[in-house]
Amino acid sequence: MNSKLVVADPIKCTGCGECQTVCSLSQCGVSNPALSRIRIVNRQHEGLYIPVSCQQCEDAPCMAVCPKEAIYRDQLFNRVMINYDRCISCRMCISACPFGAMGFDSKAQKIFKCNLCDGNPQCVNFCYPKSLSYVEPERIPYSRLRYFASTYIGIRRSRNALLQGQ
Amino acid sequence: MALNRKIAHIDLASHQVEVCHIPYEWRRKFLSGRGLGAYLLFRNLTRGCDPLKPPNCAVISTGILGATGAGFFECAGVATKSPLTRLVTFFPVFGGFAGEMRWAGYDHLIITGKAKHPIFLCIRNGEIELRDGKRLTGKSAPESFAIIRKDLKDDDIRAILIDPPGEDRIGLSGIITDCGWSSGKTGLGSVLNSKNIKGIVCRGGLDLEVKHPSKLLSYYKELFDRFVGSSDWSFKTDPFMPEAPSSFTGEELIAHSQWGMKMPRMEINEMIADSLGLCNFFSSDRTPIHSIGAIFHNLIQMASGLEISESDLIDIAFRCRAIERLLDIRETSVDENLRKTSSSGIMKKDYRNFSEFYRENGWDKRSLVKLRVLKTLEIDELWPLMR
Numbered sequence: 001m002n003s004k005l006v007v008a009d010p011i012k013c014t015g016c017g018e019c020q021t022v023c024s025l026s027q028c029g030v031s032n033p034a035l036s037r038i039r040i041v042n043r044q045h046e047g048l049y050i051p052v053s054c055q056q057c058e059d060a061p062c063m064a065v066c067p068k069e070a071i072y073r074d075q076l077f078n079r080v081m082i083n084y085d086r087c088i089s090c091r092m093c094i095s096a097c098p099f100g101a102m103g104f105d106s107k108a109q110k111i112f113k114c115n116l117c118d119g120n121p122q123c124v125n126f127c128y129p130k131s132l133s134y135v136e137p138e139r140i141p142y143s144r145l146r147y148f149a150s151t152y153i154g155i156r157r158s159r160n161a162l163l164q165g166q
Numbered sequence: 167m168a169l170n171r172k173i174a175h176i177d178l179a180s181h182q183v184e185v186c187h188i189p190y191e192w193r194r195k196f197l198s199g200r201g202l203g204a205y206l207l208f209r210n211l212t213r214g215c216d217p218l219k220p221p222n223c224a225v226i227s228t229g230i231l232g233a234t235g236a237g238f239f240e241c242a243g244v245a246t247k248s249p250l251t252r253l254v255t256f257f258p259v260f261g262g263f264a265g266e267m268r269w270a271g272y273d274h275l276i277i278t279g280k281a282k283h284p285i286f287l288c289i290r291n292g293e294i295e296l297r298d299g300k301r302l303t304g305k306s307a308p309e310s311f312a313i314i315r316k317d318l319k320d321d322d323i324r325a326i327l328i329d330p331p332g333e334d335r336i337g338l339s340g341i342i343t344d345c346g347w348s349s350g351k352t353g354l355g356s357v358l359n360s361k362n363i364k365g366i367v368c369r370g371g372l373d374l375e376v377k378h379p380s381k382l383l384s385y386y387k388e389l390f391d392r393f394v395g396s397s398d399w400s401f402k403t404d405p406f407m408p409e410a411p412s413s414f415t416g417e418e419l420i421a422h423s424q425w426g427m428k429m430p431r432m433e434i435n436e437m438i439a440d441s442l443g444l445c446n447f448f449s450s451d452r453t454p455i456h457s458i459g460a461i462f463h464n465l466i467q468m469a470s471g472l473e474i475s476e477s478d479l480i481d482i483a484f485r486c487r488a489i490e491r492l493l494d495i496r497e498t499s500v501d502e503n504l505r506k507t508s509s510s511g512i513m514k515k516d517y518r519n520f521s522e523f524y525r526e527n528g529w530d531k532r533s534l535v536k537l538r539v540l541k542t543l544e545i546d547e548l549w550p551l552m553r
Contacts, residue, residue, distance in 0.1 A: 025234075035373075122383065
């Protein structure tokens with residue numbers, strides 16, 4: 001069983017949009033950011049770009065709201081999946097999702113959501129600023145922890161150097 | 167297909183937009199981007215026109231590989247007659263504009279004439295709208311971008327804009343993109359301002375089909391890892407070419423397959439990269455120049471399904487360079503101002519050096535402007551426009 005998750009760090013995101021192109025290419029075979037499972041919320045005037053994708057919630061609202069029980073939890077990759085044989089495209093899950101991570105393909109008349117690319121997320125592979133990462137849940141805070149530790153050590157070192165200089 | 171994008175002729179004087187398909191023949195001869203841009207400029211530019219008068223024409227182009235996942239290597243480009251040098255110019259526009267223009271449905275925008283009042287072009291899902299831009303007069307690029315974004319109520323638009331220096335028609339004024347890239351150097355901003363255009367805004371959601379998506383993605387991943395992932399870009403660590411010749415430089419001259427013209431390999435690679443809609447960095451001196459032909463061939467094949475061999479790519483580079491050179495020769499022969507500057511002062515020495523280079527490699531007026539040569543390059547339909 002694989003319990004890894006895609007985690008986004010908005011501070012590192014540069015808003016290049018490569019993940020959107022790559023996601024639509026690998027999932028649908030066409031390039032179109034509207035079909036991407038991951039979306040960049042563009043707050044350019046504030047200098048912020050926020051990647052949003054399905055968080056694979058433990059108690060998923062989309063799963064709870066589905067009238068046909070077409071959304072289920074796949075234990076193999078610890079993800080929430082859609083059973084298209086049962087899905088009636090009622091779009092209730094879109095209104096229920098608190099992140100807006102569900103999408104609707106108007107051409108195929110189908111709901112879509114992130115499926116973690118069966119354990120090899122392409123958005124993470126192509127994220128060169130390293131904003132997205134695919135990690136175990138217990139390792140999620142590690143990058144921030146390490147960043148804090150390095151700044152702390154840097155301050156300590158410079159302070160020691162100052163004291164020795166005196 | 168990655169090739170189903172269109173050309174839009176935008177006549178600002180009559181507010182008419184004419185949309186046409188790009189023939190397969192043009193793709194084979196010029197790819198797109200800079201190459202096809204130069205060809206379209208040749209066909210649409212009025213001979214000997216003043217760069218800041220309505221007859222001048224600006225061609226905005228993107229390449230075949232735009233929006234196929236090339237990401238940070240993508241670029242669009244603007245070809246026009248420059249007010250600074252009074253010769254034909256091409257300058258790349260970086261950022262997300264290229265991809266968004268392809269998603270909006272267009273590869274090339276040909277802009278002619280002059281609008282009656284300041285406007286901005288709004289291109290959404292194949293529809294081109296000329297919107298009122300009086301409020302953008304005198305605003306800087308970020309300010310006018312904020313106004314446009316508020317107007318259209320869309321955060322994801324991409325745009326190229328002009329600045330107050332463009333409005334003052336300064337020869338060095340540039341085009342600024344939404345995220346702050348600037349394309350200056352040859353006065354593109356003043357050319358757009360002379361047409362009363364304050365900006366071009368793109369937003370698109372049209373599907374762009376790719377021939378082999380999974381193959382293309384794994385190939386891009388390999389390339390990006392090499393370019394971006396490794397801090398050491400020397401030849402020795404290049405996984406594609408383990409035995410790189412040590413004496414290899416971009417200065418090496420390559421000859422055309424049928425005719426005696428020569429061109430440095432560096433320039434060929436740059437021309438093809440520009441024609442594909444990739445930035446020049448892709449073919450910079452840090453990357454293995456000798457394997458880049460194969461890379462281009464694979465990328466074109468996977469993205470669009472076109473089979474263009476490496477030798478054909480070299481021929482394409484010669485053809486596109488020849489078109490730009492022919493256009494320069496044509497404009498020089500008509501333009502009195504240009505002849506005056508080129509025969510006096512500091513310009514004279516440079517001019518003489520250039521003429522020597524051109525003469526040695528067959529790019530001068532005497533050996534290039536011949537119907538036989540144009541037939542060899544398969545651009546003889548431009549011959550009537552030369553005279």
